[in-house]
Amino acid sequence: MAVAETPTKKDLEFLRDLGQQLRVDSIRSSTAAGSGHPTSSMSAADLVAVLIGRHLLYDWSRPKEPNNDHLIYSKGHASPLCYAMFKAVGAISDDELLTFRKFGSRLQGHPTPALPWIDVATGSLGQGLPIGVGVALAGKNLDKLPFHVWVLCGDSEIAEGSIWEALDKAGKYGLTNLTPIVDVNRLGQRGETEYGWQTDVYAARVSAFGCNPVVINGHDVAEIDRALGAARGSRGRPTVILARTVKGKGFSEIEDRDGWHGKALPPDMAERAIKELGGERNLRVETMRPEPGEPYQLRRPSHPVHLPKYAKGEKVATRKAYGDALLALGAVASVVATDGEVSNSTHADEFAKAYPDRFFEMWIAEQQMVATAVGLAVRGYAPFASTFAAFFSRAYDFIRMAGVSEVSIKLAGSHAGVEIGQDGPSQMALEDLAAMRAVHTSTVLYPSDAVCAAALTETMVSLPGIAYMRTTRGAYPVLYDATERFPIGGSKVVKRSAGDQVALIGAGVTLHNCLEAAGVLAKEGVKARVIDLYSVKPIDTETLREASADTGGRLVVAEDHYPQGGLAAAVMEALAMEPQPPRVAHCAVRNLPTSGAPAELLAAEGIDAAHIAEAARRLLAGSKKKGG
């Protein structure tokens, strides 16, 4: 694609008019809605006008075209501008524009992929740019296609650390196919931003982070045009456009005035504003279309996957099985991976060594790591991201938003729970099951042995939504044959007999403790069923129901997790509407753990075999008293 030629006077006139139209339409839609962010749209209208008029390569009738540019509104609250743009390019009608923020409309308060031209949901600031880095990484390193990634940022969101994680990686990976455009309109939600119009502060930071800052007047269409053209042609360092703009630009009553963030203009003001802006227009932009392109994974063959094999009884850590399986899954061309500088602990390093072109080191920047995965998923890849389970909490907002985006990413959290031992509580994920279960589209997996972990890793490749697998640090005996299947939403009854009096339910390390407890109870003449709840969400309600019915409603749930919202909660939620919900004795971590040997900590926190057996005894004694 040739860089656009110098615009004519007429071209510039058109762009100015287009900017005014975007402003007018931003006002019209938000005033019709009675809410929204017109002023934050008006500041960036000229930037978007020049972008769609002369630089964006996009086929609006084929949003899945692999070589389309990407345009991410990191400042998602500028949705009126985004939707006005959709109208200007003919993607939506003026009628639809006026459905903004109404129930049932695709034009929501902040953009979501309910619209086919939106890659990811935005609205939690500081996320669009990190995700754009992931998209650009795919474009440069995997797809090797000339599409460009444009990200419209607000100046308020520059305060988010995630923005600096993103610019750092953009610089580090030389992502010249990425152009952040910062709408420096000086005013945030509740007053002036941290640095107002001090674009020199931003420029110095951008430069120090390995990118090339270009400061422009964001309302001079010729200057914008030159900057966007140069940005697309960047060599070496990505360009970051710092556009000095005016909030509410074009309507003198509110230009650069505090107190107008996130407020629709009342109808009378809207009328005056539209008049001042030159009235309604119906300019139509014919966006340039990209050359057709094919994404990388379609150009590369996939090979059969040979999952690792483990002998029953052999001691293997599930995190190791994850690494082994990920390596095997390298045979699938769409599988890619990223990690937060702990790949030698998560075992993602085996994939990294074998497939260095499909592995992206994010160093210790978990937010960017998850954002990279999201960006890769936007490009159709199957991204696995790994770190200690505890440290996914650093990226929880990114995971939440990935759920809102309904993209498919695969998260592997290792070193869960007190089982990690000596490293102490800062490294122990003890709230991840609760947090991850509550994420929209999430699947939560927690394998107890290596065969299950490897099989689930393979299943995750094509699993829609947020797939989270929790793995264990230590090595425990392999329980299953290599041929065993582990469907999502399933479980394994690893021990059962007629007349089971109680069911012991665990996952991960506690499943092994449950098995040991069942052995102890057997010696006392108590028959205990043991269930491996490897699929925490969705959960195997049928098997739990049967266990409850068979045992007279006596369940023990043991988990290496705080008591709230984890395995036991999942079991109770599943059986909440049974005619007779079970009694659930709950072994969980109830105090702040310390350092120690894993066995010491499992005992101290009451989740080892002895405590599980004791919980079963109490349940049986209690039930007898009550005649259950």
Place this chain on the structure above:
Amino acid sequence: MAVAETPTKKDLEFLRDLGQQLRVDSIRSSTAAGSGHPTSSMSAADLVAVLIGRHLLYDWSRPKEPNNDHLIYSKGHASPLCYAMFKAVGAISDDELLTFRKFGSRLQGHPTPALPWIDVATGSLGQGLPIGVGVALAGKNLDKLPFHVWVLCGDSEIAEGSIWEALDKAGKYGLTNLTPIVDVNRLGQRGETEYGWQTDVYAARVSAFGCNPVVINGHDVAEIDRALGAARGSRGRPTVILARTVKGKGFSEIEDRDGWHGKALPPDMAERAIKELGGERNLRVETMRPEPGEPYQLRRPSHPVHLPKYAKGEKVATRKAYGDALLALGAVASVVATDGEVSNSTHADEFAKAYPDRFFEMWIAEQQMVATAVGLAVRGYAPFASTFAAFFSRAYDFIRMAGVSEVSIKLAGSHAGVEIGQDGPSQMALEDLAAMRAVHTSTVLYPSDAVCAAALTETMVSLPGIAYMRTTRGAYPVLYDATERFPIGGSKVVKRSAGDQVALIGAGVTLHNCLEAAGVLAKEGVKARVIDLYSVKPIDTETLREASADTGGRLVVAEDHYPQGGLAAAVMEALAMEPQPPRVAHCAVRNLPTSGAPAELLAAEGIDAAHIAEAARRLLAGSKKKGG
């Protein structure tokens, strides 16, 4: 306190010896433990030797002395160095040193406040420095005491965005009483860090973020001494010391070698290392003591608190009541507040206007906002931090670690759930109850009316641990008299009669829906109890138990939250071991919400009065069939 004079040759000799002792002791403790991070300790040993030998003002016998310096190991894995330091200053014995990482020892894998000289738990990288910013803010702006805040950082953690949020705020607030010391040892956990020894990269960034970088040789004690002395005397901009060091320094077999992160030396290697380092030593450092000082809040009087008053039936948003109450609590000298540039939505702005000296704007940097609160709590303040409930997910790892630190902070999350309406799912907290309940030390509150919200805000001031209050965007009728009390762990039975057939349980907006549903049911001749579960954690098990018993185990729980881990899970966890656990019909958000009017969304997601009434009917019908 006078700046230390130029060290004599003998002084320097002592410091070099002290550094070697810290190395030897780091090796001894970790080898005895069989795990830990000796090499990451050895790189920073000279930095710490000079700091404790000549610059730190600290009375080890009185860790609560208000004018003690603070020393935070942001690189918490350098715990062997930290504990070797404690030995060198006489705070712990050599015997205790050798209990490192053993069960029952205070010397855990990563530092925690189990030790009286540790302010906060570290080990999740990139958190110590942001917390140090909070401590320094307290020192400069509140306590107005000359204590200095030293933070030992690793180079790997510089990749965390939170570090840049912290340096930005350090520069912005001119925190010359804060000195980050970065141990640039080039090697991370799994190989070279992102920038190795390129201290010029770090220096440019530090400078651009408003701080003054000083690059030194981190093994030259004279150079370290000059840098620390100058840093303490910084004017205008805080100094950041970038110390070029060698990982494993002092033991030639492993110096600057990859593959030695987080590994204890085997005994034979340890022996050789200790020999090379000059053998065991028992040097004792007499740390300089600070002048006694009094913290600000003890120098200022507190006044009686007059909580806002609301008339029953008046429509008031709970977020507004939070703001009103926070303003009233300004009468208490220890109450301080911070917000993430949304104070006009969270209503923290009323406090900010009235008490500008006790309000800290963090702009859109939620991680730093929570870290600031933690730092203020370390200094004895009662910090309230507010943003949209959804955006606390951005700081979840910081909240988790604040739990591990067992500090007391108060978080107010506004705009929860689909009730917010038009802004759409990116702004809707729908997983916060699950995530926050699972945090160690957390209290989770969810008031339904303004009186309750104001009362709980006051209660939060002295509540230990992480106090989280979820507030609602829209205005709903005041339900309670101004004299009503709302104890933590309590609930309110807002409607009850003899012969109640079902209990409707809600909190926040759904409590109002439950009341409306009860009215609908009453017309059908169904008696429904209604319970306001304002204290989600701890929960009022007694009242729930009674409701279950009185209604034959028929509970409807309605919540503006995803189905996992929230209100219903809390209810079931509480009643899990009842002789007959209740059946729980659950109205929760089960799809990805969109934009729309609040009432439309509550209906669409099945949590409005009509759906709650219908759930009650089904429960009654089902129970009849089953004979319950």
